[in-house]
Amino acid sequence: MKSNYFKYIFIIFAIAIMIFAIVKIKKDEQKKDDIKYEISQEETPEVTELKLGVASFDSINPILSKNKNIQDVSKIIFEPLMTLTKEYKLETCLAKEWAKQNETTYLIKLRDDKKWSDGQKFTADDVKFTIDRLKDSDTIYSSNVKNVITVEVIDSTTVRITLDQEVPFFEYNLTFPILSSKFYSDKVFSPDIVPVGTGMYKVSEVQDSTLILSKNEYNQDYDKLKLDKIIISTYSSVGELYNSFKTGAIDLISTQNSNLKEYIGTIGYQAKEMKGREHDFIAFNTQGEILSQLNVRKAICYSIDKSNIVSSVYGDNYYTSSFPLDYGTWIYQEQDASAGYNLEQAKQILVNERVEL
DSSP, X not given: OHHHHHXXXXXXXXXXXXXXXXXXXXXXXHHHHHHHHHHHHHTSOXXXXXXXXXXXXXXXXXXXXXXXHHHHHHXXXXXXXXXXXXXXXXXXXXXXXXXXXXXXXXXXXXXXXXXXXXXXXXXXXXXXXXXXXXXXSOOTTGGGGTTEEEEEEEETTEEEEEESSOOTTGGGGOOSBOOOTTGGGGSOOOTTSOOOOSSSEEEEEEOSSEEEEEEOTXXXXXXXXXXXXXXXXXXXXXXXXXHHHHHTSOSBOOOOOTTTHHHHOSSSSOOOOOOOSOOOOOOOOTXXXXXXXXXXXXXXXXXXXXXXXXXXXXXXXXXXXXXXXXXXXXXXXXXXXXXXXXXXXXXXXXXXXXXXX
C-alpha cells in the first residue's frame, strides 16, 4: 500500500515539474518573440527623404515642360481646377463647384481657403492668367482650352468661361495645373523660372543639377505628409539615369522602357508596373454589308488570339484588353466570360449567320 502511495506522489511530482518546465519555456519563447519584434521595429525607421531621378529635364514649369516625368512630379507641386480619380470620375480640386449655364458657358466657383507656397491667396485672376498662357504658349495643355474665347473674372472666387462652340464634357478639360498671376506680375513666363504652387510640396532650392522639394506649409495636408524632403536629380541622358539608379545614388525612377532589365539588371530593386493608356485596336468599317452585322464582328473578335500576339510580338510586355479603359474606369462593364480567343465559337457564329467569305 505504502509503495503505491509513494508511486502516486512521485508521478504527481514529475507532472508538476513538466508543467513548470513547459510554462517557463513558453515564457522564454514569448520574451524572445518580444525582443525580435522590438529589434524588427528598430530596424525599420520611417523614411523622411526620397531621391528621384529625371532624364532630359527641360523645366519644372508644368505648362512649359514636355517631359512626362516632370509632369508626374508636378502633380504634388501644382493643382488643377478639376482632377480625375482612379476610376476616371471627375472631382473638384481648386474649384469648389461648377455649373453649365448653357451650351457654351461655364460658371466656376473657386475655393477660398487655398494659398500659394509664397503665402499669397489663390484667386480667380490666377485661373484667367493660366488659361491666357495656355492659349499663347507651346504647351501640351493648349488643346484643353482651344475653344475658350473669354475668361471673365466675376469676383475673387468666381470665373465665367465662354466657348466658341459646344464641347461635350468640357469640364474634363479643366485638369491642367494653375499658376499664380501675382508671382509672374514682374517676371517673364519662361522655362527657367521656378513658379510657386498650391500643392503639397514646393521647390525650396535649385542647384546645378538638383531640385529640392520641401513640404508646403500653406497646404491643408501639411501635417499629414510623411516625406520632409524630395530630391530630384536631373541627368542629360537616360543612360546616366540608369547608372545612378544602379549605384544607389537615387531611390526611384519612372520609365516606359519595356527593356529596362537589360540596363539595370533584375536584382537589388523592387519594380511596380502601372498600366498605361497606349492601346492598339482594330476598327471596322461598319458601312459594308458583312461587317455591319454584330455577330460577324464578334466572330472576328473570337478568332484573334490576343495572348499569343502579346507573347510572340510584344515579348509579354503588354496586357490584353477588350476596352481602352478596362482597368478601373467607372464606365467599364465586366468583360463577358465567353469573350477571348475561341476559334470554334467564331466558326459556329459564322455558320449560324450563314456568312460566306
